[in-house]
Amino acid sequence: MWVVDDDRSVRFVLATALRDAGYAVAEFEQADAALDALAGQGAPALLFTDVRMPGDDGLVLLDKLKARAPGLPVVVMSAYTDVASTAGAFRGGAQEFLSKPFDLDEAVALAARVLGEDEGAAGRSNEVSSPGTVPDAPLLVGSTPAMRELFRAIGRLAQAPLSVLVTGETGTGKELVARALHRESPRAAQPFVALNTAAIPAELLESELFGHEAGAFTGASKRHPGRFEQADGGTLFLDEIGDMPLPLQTRLLRVLAEGEFFRVGGRELIRVDVRVIAATHQDLEARVADGRFRADLLHRLDVVRLRVPSLRERSADVVPLAERFLAIAARRFAAPVKRLTPPAIERLLAHDWPGNVRELENLCWRLAALAPAEAIGRAEVERALGSRAQPARAATDWSAPLADWARAQLEAGAGDIHARALARFDRTLLQVALDHTGGRRAQAAALLGVGRNTLSRKLKPVGKAPR
Numbered sequence: 270m271w272v273v274d275d276d277r278s279v280r281f282v283l284a285t286a287l288r289d290a291g292y293a294v295a296e297f298e299q300a301d302a303a304l305d306a307l308a309g310q311g312a313p314a315l316l317f318t319d320v321r322m323p324g325d326d327g328l329v330l331l332d333k334l335k336a337r338a339p340g341l342p343v344v345v346m347s348a349y350t351d352v353a354s355t356a357g358a359f360r361g362g363a364q365e366f367l368s369k370p371f372d373l374d375e376a377v378a379l380a381a382r383v384l385g386e387d388e389g390a391a392g393r394s395n396e397v398s399s400p401g402t403v404p405d406a407p408l409l410v411g412s413t414p415a416m417r418e419l420f421r422a423i424g425r426l427a428q429a430p431l432s433v434l435v436t437g438e439t440g441t442g443k444e445l446v447a448r449a450l451h452r453e454s455p456r457a458a459q460p461f462v463a464l465n466t467a468a469i470p471a472e473l474l475e476s477e478l479f480g481h482e483a484g485a486f487t488g489a490s491k492r493h494p495g496r497f498e499q500a501d502g503g504t505l506f507l508d509e510i511g512d513m514p515l516p517l518q519t520r521l522l523r524v525l526a527e528g529e530f531f532r533v534g535g536r537e538l539i540r541v542d543v544r545v546i547a548a549t550h551q552d553l554e555a556r557v558a559d560g561r562f563r564a565d566l567l568h569r570l571d572v573v574r575l576r577v578p579s580l581r582e583r584s585a586d587v588v589p590l591a592e593r594f595l596a597i598a599a600r601r602f603a604a605p606v607k608r609l610t611p612p613a614i615e616r617l618l619a620h621d622w623p624g625n626v627r628e629l630e631n632l633c634w635r636l637a638a639l640a641p642a643e644a645i646g647r648a649e650v651e652r653a654l655g656s657r658a659q660p661a662r663a664a665t666d667w668s669a670p671l672a673d674w675a676r677a678q679l680e681a682g683a684g685d686i687h688a689r690a691l692a693r694f695d696r697t698l699l700q701v702a703l704d705h706t707g708g709r710r711a712q713a714a715a716l717l718g719v720g721r722n723t724l725s726r727k728l729k730p731v732g733k734a735p736r
């Protein structure tokens with residue numbers, strides 16, 4: 270087993286741990302020394318390499334190794350665990366990616382795993398794909414173990430044309446994950462098309478997905494290609510898949526199985542090559558159990574599942590994310606970047622982020638726009654958090670004013686008290702949720718735990734609201 274790293278201490282501890290585990294280990298300070306040894310002695314069973322080194326870096330070494338010893342499994346080690354580096358390593362043919370700093374037991378276990386898997390996975394490390402990274406696409410920030418694990422999975426999965434189901438609470442970054450999967454895939458140069466199933470009225474969803482011919486229904490004056498056609502050769506991202514009406518689920522299943530369909534009102538069979546990535550914040554197994562989601566569609570979409578952790582589970586990412594959002598906001602406002610003071614950071618870390626990264630992002634925009642000084646203190650964070658719906662701990666007892674209102678109504682001999690109170694109750698909740706999500710209905714519905722249709726229906730004026 271070979272270890273290539275210019276950092277002597279990393280080399281030493283890794284080599285020692287591997288030797289302790291019973292492997293024979295040779296150490297190399299630079300890529301060319303390893304390549305010379307390869308020419309002289311032939312390939313080892315496994316090679317670990319760092320990425321950043323003087324001379325050839327680890328990815329160049331990987332490239333040369335793949336040309337000279339294609340069967341040699343390579344583990345790439347790097348402190349740069351963003352999606353692009355991880356995916357770059359996998360694209361180059363790395364068998365595994367090890368984030369630095371790593372746990373030695375983890376490294377030894379990984380060596381054992383790679384060697385054990387080696388026969389079965391021999392072909393995998395030789396998979397080729399086109400490069401094609403979009404450099405300024407939004408970056409997935411995260412350095413916590415949960416996010417590194419996710420990046421690693423994205424890097425690996427991006428190469429395979431499998432369907433992926435991305436799960437996670439609202440605002441965790443599911444769409445960004447889908448975009449990263451596309452960006453790092455051989456389809457990167459083709460379109461990425463997103464459709465939020467919950468945001469489109471059920472009756473329009475079919476034609477949105479599959480397109481329609483002119484005259485297919487009232488108002489269809491021109492032929493319209495659907496999202497499947499638009500995504501041909503690329504990736505179709507179906508967000509909030511749990512909200513898709515059952516009849517459309519049946520149709521989608523058939524299209525996914527056959528790869529072909531008719532536009533609404535059409536006779537021409539359309540054939541497409543689309544990779545589908547679906548996302549949901551809902552428990553789809555529970556929806557299957559309730560009969561609201563087709564089990565066979567779930568199986569087809571859920572070939573691989575990626576769970577995006579909530580922000581609560583990765584509080585070490587809160588500050589780096591906030592700093593990034595503050596920097597973006599400053600650039601947008603052409604203003605100096607605002608800085609978080611330690612008390613502000615403490616307050617951010619105490620919050621439990623029910624709206625996840627989106628909530629943090631919105632908060633940072635408010636701080637960038639409203640905080641008076643360049644250094645953001647605890648009070649500003651408190652105010653910015655407070656200007657949202659008050660979290661549960663600050664909930665006032667609203668039953669008291671309600672009781673007063675009901676008593677007054679009864680005394681006045683008013684009718685429909687219950688219906689009017691309910692209408693007001695609904696509207697208040699919906700309005701607050703809409704404010705919270707900046708007017709995004711699907712999200713507001715999701716946060717409240719109601720269907721999007723329920724939300725739309727309840728927003729229509731029903732009777733008179735109580736005064």
Ligand SMILES: Nc1ncnc2c1ncn2[C@@H]1O[C@H](COP(=O)(O)OP(=O)(O)OP(=O)(O)O)[C@@H](O)[C@H]1O
Nearest residue numbers: 408409410438439440441442443444445626627712
């Ligand atoms: N890891 C991250 N790094 C940087 N920005 C992020 C990250 N995760 C999420 N964001 C940002 O947070 C916002 C919400 O992300 P996104 O829309 O991907 O979430 P989602 O899980 O798809 O939400 P929903 O379930 O409501 O559709 C976006 O503006 C996105 O750019």
